[in-house]
Amino acid sequence: MNIQTGSLNTPPKRLSVPGIVALCMLLILLVIPCGEALAGGTHTTIPVEPSASEPGDEIFTSEVVSRIGRFRSPTRILLDDDGVLYVSDTGRGLVALYNQDGVRVGTLAGVGRPLGVAILETRVPAPGKDLKKKKKKKSKNTVKKYIDKTYVYVADEADGSVKIFDDGELIGHLGDGPVEFARPNGVAAINDLVYVVDSDEDRVAIYDKDGAFLYQFGTTGAGDGQFDFPTDIAIDACTEEIYVGDLRNKRVQVFDLHGNWLRTIYPPLNDGGDPIFINPAGLGIDPLGNIYVVDNALCCVAVLDPFGVLLDVYGYQNGAYWTGELQLPIDAASDGLKVFVTSGGEGHVNVFEVTP
Amino acid sequence: MNRYHRTLEAFALALLLFAAPATAQALDAPHNIVECGQCHSVHGATYPNMLGVLCESCHYESGPATAVKTHSSMNTSDKYGDWEVDCWSCHNPHVQEQDDAYATSYGMFLKVDRVAEIKEIDPGAAGPYYFPLSILRTVPSSAIEHTDTNTFIDGDIDSDDDVCQVCHLSTSCYNTGAEFNTHTNYGTDSQPLGLCTSCHYHDDGFGAGGSCISCHALSQGAGDYRRQVTGVGGDFQRLSHHVSDGTTTEIVDDPDCQVCHDQSNHQGISEPEVKLLDADDGVTSYTFDGTGASLDTFCLACHDSDSSQAFDADGNPGNGYQPFVDGKTPTDIATVWTGSSHATGLTTEGCMSCHGGSDSTTVSQPYDRNVHGSAFTSLRSTVVASETVPNEDEGLCLACHDSDGTASTDIEAMFAGTENFQPASNALLNTRHDVYASDETYSGARMPCTACHDPHAATSANTLVADPDPTDGVMPTAGNSWAGSSWLSEWCLDCHDNSFPSSVTPPTNALVNIATEFPGDQHGGAPGDVGIVLEGGYAQGDILDCDVCHNRGHGDGTSSGTYPNLANLRAIIYEVDGVTPLIPDSSWDPGNPEIVRVLDVGGANFDATTNGKAWCSTCHASMHGNKGCLSGVCHNHSMSTF
Numbered sequence: 001m002n003i004q005t006g007s008l009n010t011p012p013k014r015l016s017v018p019g020i021v022a023l024c025m026l027l028i029l030l031v032i033p034c035g036e037a038l039a040g041g042t043h044t045t046i047p048v049e050p051s052a053s054e055p056g057d058e059i060f061t062s063e064v065v066s067r068i069g070r071f072r073s074p075t076r077i078l079l080d081d082d083g084v085l086y087v088s089d090t091g092r093g094l095v096a097l098y099n100q101d102g103v104r105v106g107t108l109a110g111v112g113r114p115l116g117v118a119i120l121e122t123r124v125p126a127p128g129k130d131l132k133k134k135k136k137k138k139s140k141n142t143v144k145k146y147i148d149k150t151y152v153y154v155a156d157e158a159d160g161s162v163k164i165f166d167d168g169e170l171i172g173h174l175g176d177g178p179v180e181f182a183r184p185n186g187v188a189a190i191n192d193l194v195y196v197v198d199s200d201e202d203r204v205a206i207y208d209k210d211g212a213f214l215y216q217f218g219t220t221g222a223g224d225g226q227f228d229f230p231t232d233i234a235i236d237a238c239t240e241e242i243y244v245g246d247l248r249n250k251r252v253q254v255f256d257l258h259g260n261w262l263r264t265i266y267p268p269l270n271d272g273g274d275p276i277f278i279n280p281a282g283l284g285i286d287p288l289g290n291i292y293v294v295d296n297a298l299c300c301v302a303v304l305d306p307f308g309v310l311l312d313v314y315g316y317q318n319g320a321y322w323t324g325e326l327q328l329p330i331d332a333a334s335d336g337l338k339v340f341v342t343s344g345g346e347g348h349v350n351v352f353e354v355t356p
Numbered sequence: 357m358n359r360y361h362r363t364l365e366a367f368a369l370a371l372l373l374f375a376a377p378a379t380a381q382a383l384d385a386p387h388n389i390v391e392c393g394q395c396h397s398v399h400g401a402t403y404p405n406m407l408g409v410l411c412e413s414c415h416y417e418s419g420p421a422t423a424v425k426t427h428s429s430m431n432t433s434d435k436y437g438d439w440e441v442d443c444w445s446c447h448n449p450h451v452q453e454q455d456d457a458y459a460t461s462y463g464m465f466l467k468v469d470r471v472a473e474i475k476e477i478d479p480g481a482a483g484p485y486y487f488p489l490s491i492l493r494t495v496p497s498s499a500i501e502h503t504d505t506n507t508f509i510d511g512d513i514d515s516d517d518d519v520c521q522v523c524h525l526s527t528s529c530y531n532t533g534a535e536f537n538t539h540t541n542y543g544t545d546s547q548p549l550g551l552c553t554s555c556h557y558h559d560d561g562f563g564a565g566g567s568c569i570s571c572h573a574l575s576q577g578a579g580d581y582r583r584q585v586t587g588v589g590g591d592f593q594r595l596s597h598h599v600s601d602g603t604t605t606e607i608v609d610d611p612d613c614q615v616c617h618d619q620s621n622h623q624g625i626s627e628p629e630v631k632l633l634d635a636d637d638g639v640t641s642y643t644f645d646g647t648g649a650s651l652d653t654f655c656l657a658c659h660d661s662d663s664s665q666a667f668d669a670d671g672n673p674g675n676g677y678q679p680f681v682d683g684k685t686p687t688d689i690a691t692v693w694t695g696s697s698h699a700t701g702l703t704t705e706g707c708m709s710c711h712g713g714s715d716s717t718t719v720s721q722p723y724d725r726n727v728h729g730s731a732f733t734s735l736r737s738t739v740v741a742s743e744t745v746p747n748e749d750e751g752l753c754l755a756c757h758d759s760d761g762t763a764s765t766d767i768e769a770m771f772a773g774t775e776n777f778q779p780a781s782n783a784l785l786n787t788r789h790d791v792y793a794s795d796e797t798y799s800g801a802r803m804p805c806t807a808c809h810d811p812h813a814a815t816s817a818n819t820l821v822a823d824p825d826p827t828d829g830v831m832p833t834a835g836n837s838w839a840g841s842s843w844l845s846e847w848c849l850d851c852h853d854n855s856f857p858s859s860v861t862p863p864t865n866a867l868v869n870i871a872t873e874f875p876g877d878q879h880g881g882a883p884g885d886v887g888i889v890l891e892g893g894y895a896q897g898d899i900l901d902c903d904v905c906h907n908r909g910h911g912d913g914t915s916s917g918t919y920p921n922l923a924n925l926r927a928i929i930y931e932v933d934g935v936t937p938l939i940p941d942s943s944w945d946p947g948n949p950e951i952v953r954v955l956d957v958g959g960a961n962f963d964a965t966t967n968g969k970a971w972c973s974t975c976h977a978s979m980h981g982n983k984g985c986l987s988g989v990c991h992n993h994s995m996s997t998f
Contacts (some may be wrong), residue, residue: 067670070611070681073559075417090417091559092609096601096681102670103683104601115418157418168603185418199420229420247420279413297413324481328412344417348670 067348074342079333088114112158116187155184186232202227217259225261234283245280265308282331431561497522591728638666648708660690692813749804770910788911800864893932
């Protein structure tokens with residue numbers, strides 16, 4: 001990836017991916033608190049203003065290296081720790097699972113119009129274990145009290161619900177089920193909590209892993225912490241910061257896990273002085289904390305650092321949008337080495353390689 | 357142009373710019389919440405009319421407005437070239453014209469009495485907006501009907517005034533009485549409620565004919581006129597089916613159908629055809645002529661070394677040519693098929709001899725001869741009811757490989773033996789490989805014919821697969837496990853090392869690991885007893901191949917009679933030349949001087965602990981004592997005395 005500082009006109013300062021990965025691993029090994037390591041120890045609460053840019057000759061080059069799947073209407077995308085892609089296909093009413101070789105490895109069916117997908121790895125009481133009862137005497141037998149579970153949460157625009165899947169089986173809903181949300185869109189999960197963007201109600205609702213409503217944040221408007229058609233949500237597990245795409249306000253807002261507003265990322269400007277994104281329809285985040293803002297109108301993906309500094313753009317070449325690399329993209333996911341973007345116009349997931 | 361005109365022009369331009377905000381205020385709901393600048397860009401616009409971003413910036417999946425796609429060759433068919441009817445051919449995004457003209461409240465932003473344009477596009481252009489290269493056709497419309505909620509899409513033929521008919525009375529596609537008028541054949545079946553959009557969805561670009569799978573989710577018409585291929589009970593929900601992600605969920609989609617089916621005359625005015633499309637050139641059609649063999653070229657165009665060159669699920673032909681949404685690479689059959697026994701023998705039905713014919717007990721119904729899905733694995737055909745062997749894995753093979761079948765070899769007769777026993781190793785064994793379902797009830801083992809034979813590749817000279825256990829990473833090669841062993845012995849040991857391929861269910865009690873034991877056997881690498889006199893040209897120190905003593909697994913056809921050969925030992929043993937039968941000591945079995953049995957004389961005992969002497973004495977002419985040889989006490993695999 002071209003890691004750049006400054007505007008589009010600034011010659012890029014290239015950092016190698018292996019170097020970044022090594023640095024990240026070292027930090028993890030040293031158990032340095034992520035927030036301190038990546039955010040300088042404190043969260044800024046200063047809005048990040050649009051970065052100025054002069055028209056120049058900067059050229060971003062991005063090229064689709066492969067395509068995965070064939071969908072009727074690919075919308076949201078998630079990449080799990082095993083490298084499996086979860087792609088919601090609203091046209092077909094399912095979430096398709098693909099490996100990165102393009103082979104379909106599974107399906108989550110029974111969703112009317114699936115949008116956001118989130119995965120939560122958690123632990124639940126083992127069957128038959130009543131954890132409230134105290135044991136009369138200790139046993140040397142190591143009977144598991146908990147078992148590991150991987151829950152998948154899928155927003156269903158059709159009935160206004162977020163469905164919970166366990167091992168491919170539908171096991172429940174968040175809240176009251178259907179019509180819990182006016183329009184559930186992006187979904188994310190962390191620390192046994194599930195965050196759901198309700199686009200039509202301009203809010204983010206938080207539930208526990210079993211579906212109990214906890215609290216919400218966001219109101220309609222253009223101020224800090226307000227939304228006008230929020231779209232997608234992404235959580236940086238390292239810094240525990242939440243990014244929310246705010247479509248009609250043409251910005252990305254950043255919150256802590258409790259919904260406290262931290263800062264706003266406005267779009268940097270392109271060579272022509274126009275915002276690099278105007279329709280933040282989808283968000284992705286990679287292990288390095290880089291944010292991928294997907295603009296379905298300009299058909300590009302802007303890669304930003306956590307404070308909105310432009311690092312790279314996919315689908316934008318020689319100062320022009322609509323390069324054909326992306327056609328009506330909606331969402332993106334990345335493992336730091338590849339970027340996977342749902343291309344609604346083509347019906348594929350387009351894959352970009354992060355340039356070292 | 358004089359100064360006056362330039363001044364006038366500048367004034368007009370300024371007036372237009374100042375008037376723009378006022379126009380925004382005049383937008384009809386719900387577009388009245390959209391600002392001019394959200395659609396129009398004075399700077400850097402790349403599209404005429406200063407359009408910056410278009411309708412799809414809001415009208416997209418997960419977006420704030422209903423997702424739609426434009427009606428174009430990209431979303432329907434390019435039979436008539438590369439064309440698009442863009443949004444504003446039907447809609448005026450500023451004003452609810454139909455409401456103003458007819459005092460309705462449909463809220464569709466439909467144009468009224470306007471000229472529609474069909475525009476040429478370049479499908480190879482960057483997109484997603486296919487900027488018009490030219491105006492292919494201008495279609496003047498009559499007044500569009502808006503007297504009721506759905507009248508603008510009612511598809512009626514009494515009045516030509518709905519929004520679809522504006523063009524489709526002037527084009528050759530789906531107009532009344534011309535080509536591609538599918539509705540003539542299907543009548544009201546194809547026009548539920550009379551609404552065009554019941555089948556032609558706006559979010560799918562008004563695809564011609566609607567969705568394959570939406571129509572074929574139900575069987576309709578006399579004689580299964582429209583076959584049910586999807587939905588509950590449909591072909592693609594059978595046990596095995598093309599296009600699968602390994603789950604029971606049906607994932608086949610319209611583009612999957614179009615990989616195999618040429619729709620050029622599907623739904624034609626005359627008798628509809630379901631032609632088949634060449635997966636490599638994407639153009640050549642194949643027509644079923646009543647014989648399955650007429651489809652072989654079609655099948656093998658995809659099932660070859662380069663899979664489908666014309667279709668690729670991800671639009672990326674360079675990475676494998678997987679045609680279906682499942683992303684799987686089709687099995688390469690063509691490479692091994694030519695010259696195989698089945699290719700040369702099954703000239704009438706070809707591939708369809710074994711595959712297709714999904715739910716019929718015969719193949720007399722042409723519409724049942726498809727490979728959408730089958731109630732049996734590997735899209736296998738249904739065995740006709742008159743067959744004696746149940747339609748398990750082995751049933752299909754033995755339907756032909758029997759006494760009255762078309763195959764030259766009667767394998768079913770070889771498997772007629774039903775004996776089983778329990779040797780010293782404590783394994784429960786049948787006298788043959790466990791291919792019948794009934795065999796599994798005794799041994800727990802089950803193996804399909806295809807564990808040993810590849811029906812696509814087998815020839816009379818080479819009936820066996822190259823590597824029966826590809827999971828262990830060992831390719832059978834002469835001398836692989838022990839010095840001097842033949843390829844065939846190595847081939848047997850590929851499974852008799854107690855490592856089995858996934859298609860084989862091993863026996864409940866583990867077999868002797870012959871791959872480990874045999875090198876220590878005196879029949880293998882260990883020195884033999886020099887006191888034993890051998891017949892048939894065999895000598896001390898010979899390493900015997902497996903098939904010197906054993907049949908290859910089919911059995912010898914004996915069944916619960918006097919002379920079952922346990923452990924599938926040969927009924928006739930050959931001299932070292934492999935051709936000349938060895939004549940046994942007739943004193944052991946006076947009634948059958950040329951057939952040797954494991955069973956001792958008299959046939960009283962079937963267990964391996966007391967018999968075998970007659971059989972062993974065929975080679976071992978001078979033996980000690982008068983007791984059974986193949987006992988758990990004296991001689992057996994896994995013993996140093998064997």
